[in-house]
Amino acid sequence: MARTRAPKPPRSELKNISYEIFIGLLSIMSIVNIALEWLVKDQELQGILFVMNGLFSIIFLIDFTYRICTAPSAAGYFFRGFGWADLLASLPFAELKILRLFRVLRVLRLMRELGPRTIFHRVISDRANSALMTLLLMGVIVMQYGSLMILKVEEYAEGANIVNASDALWYTIVTISTVGYGDQYPVTNTGRMIGTIIIIVGVGIFGTFTGYLANLFLGPGKGEPAPAAQDADADADGTVSVTAEATSPEKTEAKHRHKRKKGLVDGSREGIAQAASSGVAAGGVSGAVKSGATAEPADGASPGDVAVESASSVDTARLEQLLEESESRIVEIRRMLADAR
Secondary structure, three states: OOEOOOOOOOOOOOOOHHHHHHHHHHHHHHHHHHHHHHHOOOHHHHHHHHHHHHHHHHHHHHHHHHHHHHOOOHHHHHHHOOHHHHHHHHOOOHHHHHHHHHHHHHHHHHHHHHOHHHHHHHHHHOHHHHHHHHHHHHHHHHHHHHHHHHHHHHOOOOOOOOOOHHHHHHHHHHHHOOOOOOOOOOOOHHHHHHHHHHHHHHHHHHHHHHHHHHHHHHOOOOOOOOEOOOOOEEOOOOOEEOOOOOOOHHHHHHHHHHHHHHHHHOOOHHHHHHHHHHHHHHHHHHHHHHHHOOOOOOOOOOHHHHHHHHHHOOOHHHHHHHHHHHHHHHHHHHHHHHHHO
């Protein structure tokens, strides 16, 4: 049966609400990192900020590509929608990072147009994407600030093995992913408390991520086209239910044929067989009686007496032959009913 594709939604400057919030918060984090780079004097801590800013640049470059490809007008987005600022802000240059403010302003403008109540309802209704964006944001936050905190606490501790940016980032990533190689570990009580928080958050992040992937790959797809009309389904009481779309003459005729066929098959099969056998036998007997009734009435006998006498004198062999024919026809009728099922 032919299926119709669902019409594609019109392109809009506003993307998924959860995605817009995610990009807006990442933009704020990247702007905060600019201030942290000025405040933090430790070279190893600055190394962590440098790595995170590189990660933000990759995410923002992907976001720019996504927006220009899905914008109602690519030129309108690039020139009037500050797409040029998004592109420049995606580059890993400290002088251009301040342009990420345009991303924050765009998100605030779009959110103000929708209103808080609409935003809340959309976030709640789209729980899968909201959970995904939330865990990605939590992963980025824990990776940055967990690495900064663990390195700040462990860097100069006695017997420490987390002494540089690479060690801190490696320890945080391994801990978040719940792998736990054990090659890097905190030696101070404060560091162990920080590590405990990272472990708890990491279990929640990866547990949610696993559930999201299971729903994505095993659940029903949202983009599957809905059928224009479904096949007629027989109910338990013998009625036929069809979709409202099946209104064409061909589908209506098919529905009537299905009803007639269903009425034949689901009818009293035994009654049909018995009626057929009774009809065959009765026809045979009546034929025999009729043939016997052709005899001329005797003198003084009424026509009714002649009919009774003729019927009583029917040949027994003829009746047995008619009975065999009726039985063979019953077998044939039962076979036809079995094929109709």
